[in-house]
Amino acid sequence: MKLHAEDLEDLALGSVFLATGGGGDPYVPLLLTREVLKRTGPVELLQPSDIPDDAFLAAIGNVGAPTVSLELLPSDDEALIALEAFEKQMGRTLDAVISFEIGGGNSLIPIMAAASRGIPVVDGDGMGRALPEAQMMTYAIRNIPSTPALACDYAKNVTLFTTKGTDVYERHIRALAMSSGGMITTVEHGMFGKTLRDALIPGTVSFALKLGTFLRENRGQAPALLAPLQALFADSIYGECHLLHTGKVVDKSTRIVGGFDVGNTVIEAFDQAGAPVEIDIKNEYLMARRGDQILASVPDLIIIVDYETSEPINAERLRYGQRVAVFAVGCPAFYRTEAALDVVSPRNFGFDVDYVPLEALPN
Amino acid sequence: MRIGIDVGGTHTDAVIMDGNHVVTSTKVLTSADVMEGVANALDTVLSNSGLPTDQIQSVMIGTTQFTNAIVERRQLAKTGVFRLCLPSGRGLPPMVDWPDDIADAVGRHAYTLHGGYLYDGWPVADLDMDEIDRAIADAKSKGLKNFAVSSAFSPMNAAPEELVAKRLRAAIPDAHITCSQSFGRLGLMERENAAILNATLLQFADSVVSAFLSALRLRHLTCPVFISQNDGTLMNADFVRAFPALTFASGPTNSLRGAMLLTGLDDAIVVDIGGTTSDIGVLQAGFPRESNSVIKVGGVRTNFRMPDIQAIGLGGGSLVTNDGNTLGPQSVGHKLTSEGLVFGGSTLTATDIIVASGREEIGDPGAVAHLSETLVETARQKMLTILDRGIDMMKPGAVQMPVILVGGGAVLVTGDLKAAARVHRPEHAGVANAIGAAIAQVGGESEKIVSYQAIAREDAIAELTKEAEARAKDSGAQDDSLRVVDIEETEVPYMGQETMRVRVKVIGDLAFKPAGTSA
Numbered sequence: 001m002k003l004h005a006e007d008l009e010d011l012a013l014g015s016v017f018l019a020t021g022g023g024g025d026p027y028v029p030l031l032l033t034r035e036v037l038k039r040t041g042p043v044e045l046l047q048p049s050d051i052p053d054d055a056f057l058a059a060i061g062n063v064g065a066p067t068v069s070l071e072l073l074p075s076d077d078e079a080l081i082a083l084e085a086f087e088k089q090m091g092r093t094l095d096a097v098i099s100f101e102i103g104g105g106n107s108l109i110p111i112m113a114a115a116s117r118g119i120p121v122v123d124g125d126g127m128g129r130a131l132p133e134a135q136m137m138t139y140a141i142r143n144i145p146s147t148p149a150l151a152c153d154y155a156k157n158v159t160l161f162t163t164k165g166t167d168v169y170e171r172h173i174r175a176l177a178m179s180s181g182g183m184i185t186t187v188e189h190g191m192f193g194k195t196l197r198d199a200l201i202p203g204t205v206s207f208a209l210k211l212g213t214f215l216r217e218n219r220g221q222a223p224a225l226l227a228p229l230q231a232l233f234a235d236s237i238y239g240e241c242h243l244l245h246t247g248k249v250v251d252k253s254t255r256i257v258g259g260f261d262v263g264n265t266v267i268e269a270f271d272q273a274g275a276p277v278e279i280d281i282k283n284e285y286l287m288a289r290r291g292d293q294i295l296a297s298v299p300d301l302i303i304i305v306d307y308e309t310s311e312p313i314n315a316e317r318l319r320y321g322q323r324v325a326v327f328a329v330g331c332p333a334f335y336r337t338e339a340a341l342d343v344v345s346p347r348n349f350g351f352d353v354d355y356v357p358l359e360a361l362p363n
Numbered sequence: 364m365r366i367g368i369d370v371g372g373t374h375t376d377a378v379i380m381d382g383n384h385v386v387t388s389t390k391v392l393t394s395a396d397v398m399e400g401v402a403n404a405l406d407t408v409l410s411n412s413g414l415p416t417d418q419i420q421s422v423m424i425g426t427t428q429f430t431n432a433i434v435e436r437r438q439l440a441k442t443g444v445f446r447l448c449l450p451s452g453r454g455l456p457p458m459v460d461w462p463d464d465i466a467d468a469v470g471r472h473a474y475t476l477h478g479g480y481l482y483d484g485w486p487v488a489d490l491d492m493d494e495i496d497r498a499i500a501d502a503k504s505k506g507l508k509n510f511a512v513s514s515a516f517s518p519m520n521a522a523p524e525e526l527v528a529k530r531l532r533a534a535i536p537d538a539h540i541t542c543s544q545s546f547g548r549l550g551l552m553e554r555e556n557a558a559i560l561n562a563t564l565l566q567f568a569d570s571v572v573s574a575f576l577s578a579l580r581l582r583h584l585t586c587p588v589f590i591s592q593n594d595g596t597l598m599n600a601d602f603v604r605a606f607p608a609l610t611f612a613s614g615p616t617n618s619l620r621g622a623m624l625l626t627g628l629d630d631a632i633v634v635d636i637g638g639t640t641s642d643i644g645v646l647q648a649g650f651p652r653e654s655n656s657v658i659k660v661g662g663v664r665t666n667f668r669m670p671d672i673q674a675i676g677l678g679g680g681s682l683v684t685n686d687g688n689t690l691g692p693q694s695v696g697h698k699l700t701s702e703g704l705v706f707g708g709s710t711l712t713a714t715d716i717i718v719a720s721g722r723e724e725i726g727d728p729g730a731v732a733h734l735s736e737t738l739v740e741t742a743r744q745k746m747l748t749i750l751d752r753g754i755d756m757m758k759p760g761a762v763q764m765p766v767i768l769v770g771g772g773a774v775l776v777t778g779d780l781k782a783a784a785r786v787h788r789p790e791h792a793g794v795a796n797a798i799g800a801a802i803a804q805v806g807g808e809s810e811k812i813v814s815y816q817a818i819a820r821e822d823a824i825a826e827l828t829k830e831a832e833a834r835a836k837d838s839g840a841q842d843d844s845l846r847v848v849d850i851e852e853t854e855v856p857y858m859g860q861e862t863m864r865v866r867v868k869v870i871g872d873l874a875f876k877p878a879g880t881s882a
Contacts, residue, residue, distance in 0.1 A: 028552075031455060031459060032454045032455055035459060036454065070549050070551065071479075071481075071482065071515045071550070071551045072448075072452070072481065072482075072487075073454070073515075073552065074451070074452070074454065075452055075454035075455070076454045077454065154487065155451070155488065181451075181482065181483075181485070182482055248755070317656075320758070321758055323756075
């Protein structure tokens with residue numbers, strides 16, 4: 001399967017759905033990736049089962065603050081230079097690249113990089129959604145070292161990281177992003193095909209494309225989309241898809257704490273019957289509750305869409321008065337393992353509860 | 364006394380105002396030659412009022428001509444774009460996401476050069492004078508006269524843009540230049556687009572302003588002339604010659620401001636109901652609430668300060684289904700007066716429903732006597748529901764707010780709106796736009812990213828206020844009337860504690876010259 005320039009808009013739409021409110025606006029990455037693909041032609045989407053055991057791969061994406069990079073326009077140069085520096089450091093060429101996260105703009109950066117470098121991109125990612133920190137990536141959970149990692153900034157300055165652990169690496173790349181105008185491109189988690197296959201959320205790139213195409217072609221009221229969406233998710237790595245609630249946003253407040261957008265939103269049923277649904281936000285939608293009853297929680301996906309069009313709404317765009325529907329989607333099985341829940345359970349986000357899978361909750 | 368004129372796509376309105384009192388008003392059709400309509404409107408209000416022209420202290424004009432030129436791709440000059448941002452941004456050259464027809468109309472003459480700054484003041488790259496001069500020589504050889512100049516973080520450091528503008532002017536003395544820093548806000552692509560749209564209109568702006576001035580001079584109106592801009596404040600005529608793009612959203616803004624004057628309400632929802640849509644806006648402290656999202660003009664993303672307007676598909680000409688359950692968004696539009704049932708046509712419209720309900724008498728009520736009571740009541744409730752939802756989406760919070768109805772379709776609203784604390788239907792609502800233009804004030808704003816660890820918050824705000832005040836005075840504000848109306852602080856994520864994007868907006872009264880003195 002090949003990804004064409006014309007596929008990218010649908011892919012971006014699907015990636016916003018899977019971003020569960022986070023991931024940033026994919027507009028600039030979409031524009032850039034489309035320009036590159038117009039020049040290079042389509043990119044091969046490598047199926048995980050087709051990756052040879054000895055293939056050499058690495059994850060690539062952008063790290064930084066979208067607000068600041070409004071002035072510092074990205075280019076495909078950064079990705080290409082980071083890839084070449086990584087190959088030089090490791091003493092071998094990359095056979096394919098892979099995404100950090102399918103949710104939001106970072107779903108597109110690896111495609112752009114693969115196109116520039118003339119190599120395939122893997123159909124899969126390291127989150128299956130969007131999550132705020134590097135140690136929450138499947139690659140980190142599988143103990144694949146994040147470094148040596150190479151970062152390239154706007155001026156083609158290249159920085160090598162060799163750190164003791166992913167948490168230190170996360171701190172260091174944030175610091176570099178700040179001193180490089182707010183945004184850098186990094187290549188990290190060098191690994192072989194054999195290792196990757198076990199540390200990957202497979203099929204998410206093609207799924208995001210399929211989902212985006214579905215949403216575009218079936219633009220309409222959210223409840224009517226439930227059955228076909230359930231069929232779509234049942235046939236994917238995710239599985240469950242529930243419609244938790246429909247109603248109107250009657251409150252939304254977030255503020256920036258420690259570099260994250262933290263707060264909550266309250267959604268009242270249209271007929272005002274029953275208690276409203278409250279959703280906690282930390283960059284992403286993390287937990288949906290009705291009164292004391294949890295309806296869904298991280299790492300399962302919570303998605304807020306426009307009631308009339310079913311278009312996903314990012315947390316920064318959510319505001320009072322919007323008529324919305326709330327969906328929940330079961331996370332991939334990987335994130336329900338003990339090793340994963342050690343870093344992505346509700347407790348890791350400051351909630352005093354354990355994770356209960358979506359389908360085991362009354363919703 | 365002031366004259367307010369609003370040049371819209373369909374109608375040109377004019378009013379004479381004595382303070383906050385409407386002396387006389389008129390509404391004429393906008394002619395193909397826009398100035399003819401303006402002249403008609405002016406002559407009508409002047410003769411109706413019987414006032415000698417030396418009693419008029421100023422004339423305020425709101426016009427959609429520049430928006431329409433962009434939307435219709437008319438009157439656009441070929442424009443060279445100089446952007447200083449290399450080595451960043453090579454992958455996204457100027458106009459990369461523009462619709463083809465407008466990119467072609469403006470020409471695709473882009474020069475991407477080294478320079479610009481990061482958020483913290485560090486240079487992206489040093490300027491390369493040879494590179495700049497080569498680009499200017501190329502533009503000159505192509506015969507370009509219009510230029511837009513942009514550079515990374517120019518709202519914080521505009522030196523690179525100013526340098527390029529100076530060299531352009533030296534090489535091409537009759538150049539028309541717009542620097543992106545004039546459009547303040549952060550977001551290089553959107554700010555640059557604003558500068559290009561502005562630059563491409565400069566000759567047209569010059570001819571429009573000259574035509575306005577000569578129409579006024581012909582009537583011996585020698586008082587100062589102002590044109591209203593997007594945020595409900597005014598600019599003087601010479602300023603418009605340099606910044607025509609700042610008028611892009613003056614229509615809806617003037618409508619909101621006019622509604623404020625007519626009701627005396629500073630905080631309200633304003634619903635302007637036309638033939639096809641209802642435009643819902645919000646007055647906050649007497650000014651339109653501005654939109655947070657990216658505004659597209661003629662398909663081009665820009666960073667203009669524009670009012671937050673929600674357009675919903677309900678107007679006097681909206682089509683109604685036979686069961687009354689669906690209204691709009693399809694509409695007979697301006698053909699209402701020939702196609703609506705009460706006007707002898709054969710299409711069931713929202714206006715017919717209101718006439719059938721006995722709440723308004725328009726056209727021939729006999730033509731809708733056959734409509735069933737159930738249909739009429741279902742459709743009428745549906746209209747209120749649609750408006751209620753639209754209003755609810757625009758309210759800043761769960762509190763009820765007063766709603767002001769303006770525009771020809773205001774008759775559609777009969778009875779109360781659930782979302783409204785109270786519904787106001789002011790007199791003269793039909794010329795709210797011209798009234799809004801007539802009462803406009805003068806504003807200025809300034810924006811920067813600052814670290815409150817490097818500079819104390821009060822000092823940062825004081826500095827920005829000074830800059831905003833200087834801009835307001837440049838636009839014609841009276842020094843002692845200036846006041847800060849908005850301080851917006853947005854924390855910049857990931858950039859460490861207390862890094863803020865701060866924006867200060869000030870407004871003030873016009874520095875009036877006494878009646879009878881010349882401008």
